Amino acid sequence: MMAYRKIKGSNIFSGNEFLGEEKVLVTHADGTIEAIISENDAGEEVQVLDGIISPGFINAHCHIELSHLKGKIPTNTGLVDFVQQVMSLRAANEAEKMDAMLQATEELYNSGTVAVGDICNTTDSIAIKKQSKLHWHNFIEVSGFVDGSAQKRFDAGKEILDVFSKELETTNYTYYKVPLAGGLRGAVIPHAPYSVSVALFNLINEISHNQIISIHNQETVAEDQLYKSKSGNFLKLYENVGIDISAFQPTGKSSFQSWLPYLSNASKIISVHNTFIHEADLFFAKEEMERLYFCLCPNANLYIENKLPPVEMLIKNGCNLVMGTDSYASNTQLNIFKEIKSIQLAFPSIPLENILQWATLNGAKALGIEDVYGSFAKGKKPGVILIEQQKAVRII
Numbered sequence: 001m002m003a004y005r006k007i008k009g010s011n012i013f014s015g016n017e018f019l020g021e022e023k024v025l026v027t028h029a030d031g032t033i034e035a036i037i038s039e040n041d042a043g044e045e046v047q048v049l050d051g052i053i054s055p056g057f058i059n060a061h062c063h064i065e066l067s068h069l070k071g072k073i074p075t076n077t078g079l080v081d082f083v084q085q086v087m088s089l090r091a092a093n094e095a096e097k098m099d100a101m102l103q104a105t106e107e108l109y110n111s112g113t114v115a116v117g118d119i120c121n122t123t124d125s126i127a128i129k130k131q132s133k134l135h136w137h138n139f140i141e142v143s144g145f146v147d148g149s150a151q152k153r154f155d156a157g158k159e160i161l162d163v164f165s166k167e168l169e170t171t172n173y174t175y176y177k178v179p180l181a182g183g184l185r186g187a188v189i190p191h192a193p194y195s196v197s198v199a200l201f202n203l204i205n206e207i208s209h210n211q212i213i214s215i216h217n218q219e220t221v222a223e224d225q226l227y228k229s230k231s232g233n234f235l236k237l238y239e240n241v242g243i244d245i246s247a248f249q250p251t252g253k254s255s256f257q258s259w260l261p262y263l264s265n266a267s268k269i270i271s272v273h274n275t276f277i278h279e280a281d282l283f284f285a286k287e288e289m290e291r292l293y294f295c296l297c298p299n300a301n302l303y304i305e306n307k308l309p310p311v312e313m314l315i316k317n318g319c320n321l322v323m324g325t326d327s328y329a330s331n332t333q334l335n336i337f338k339e340i341k342s343i344q345l346a347f348p349s350i351p352l353e354n355i356l357q358w359a360t361l362n363g364a365k366a367l368g369i370e371d372v373y374g375s376f377a378k379g380k381k382p383g384v385i386l387i388e389q390q391k392a393v394r395i396i
Contacts, residue, residue: 015375
């Protein structure tokens with residue numbers, strides 16, 4: 001006889017909506033969803049839990065490689081100083097980096113995350129991911145603000161992507177059996193508008209057909225200042241690290257309006273942070289909203305700039321919202337539930353149902369894994385978590 005698990009909470013969130021306390025989730029022993037049924041039809045051996053039953057969380061933006069920087073960078077430095085400190089501190093011995101990444105992945109798993117959009121600058125995380133029970137979408141990030149270095153930076157990123165593909169395609173990396181095109185879900189992506197030249201954007205765009213692209217966007221006022229008038233604190237950053245930007249010509253537009261046309265081929269774009277995005281930017285992108293996802297990492301925004309993105313404005317304009325944590329360099333934890341609580345605290349009028357959808361189904365759609373993750377539908381294997389008052393824990 002086939003073994004089932006029957007789970008009832010104070011409510012069930014399906015990935016789209018709350019279903020009420022009278023419903024029971026039925027899964028196979030391995031977590032594959034069988035059905036959601038009425039409590040009256042569930043029979044015996046129903047596991048009753050105190051909390052909301054939900055699909056596992058999707059962390060759409062993380063930097064596992066930076067886990068060894070936990071607690072090393074002060075809060076509220078502003079982005080420009082934060083970036084300089086990351087550059088100066090990211091080198092570490094291999095054992096320290098591996099221990100920190102292991103701790104990070106354990107926290108992600110235990111706090112209910114099932115899939116991660118992870119930013120990679122090196123191959124450091126491959127060993128961890130080979131043994132991980134999480135699903136990883138590896139965004140191989142490249143940077144270089146001078147056109148002359150574009151091809152070299154791009155080729156280096158492609159080499160890293162090739163190593164990821166070779167190393168991970170034959171392992172249990174596909175833990176939940178999500179089909180991987182070419183053995184790997186990943187792409188070469190731009191770091192941020194202030195660190196990627198037009199030539200490098202063009203090289204990335206050339207290979208971005210049917211790809212998911214992630215990019216850091218408008219984390220600081222200085223980003224728009226750079227593109228509008230070639231002014232602001234980034235000029236100090238370039239001077240400090242010896243980058244000659246004399247050839248850079250400002251567009252007279254916001255950062256967002258400047259970089260979006262450079263990524264015309266991507267099937268989806270995850271625009272991360274958006275702390276200083278404006279309604280005019282959303283109007284500019286109104287014809288592209290279907291392929292755009294706006295990732296909220298509130299605790300990282302508070303850590304770096306002590307500022308939250310205009311979440312209510314994003315909602316009003318019909319944006320697809322997803323959730324991320326950023327890294328231990330800019331956060332004290334990698335727990336999506338803590339990000340949800342921060343959104344609730346700052347924006348109490350936003351229904352929990354909406355925020356949970358950002359953290360589950362929307363995130364799965366952004367990473368192209370909604371056939372398996374993000375919602376409770378027959379045949380899916382999205383993970384099952386229990387959301388209590390102060391924490392979320394994995395059940396399956």
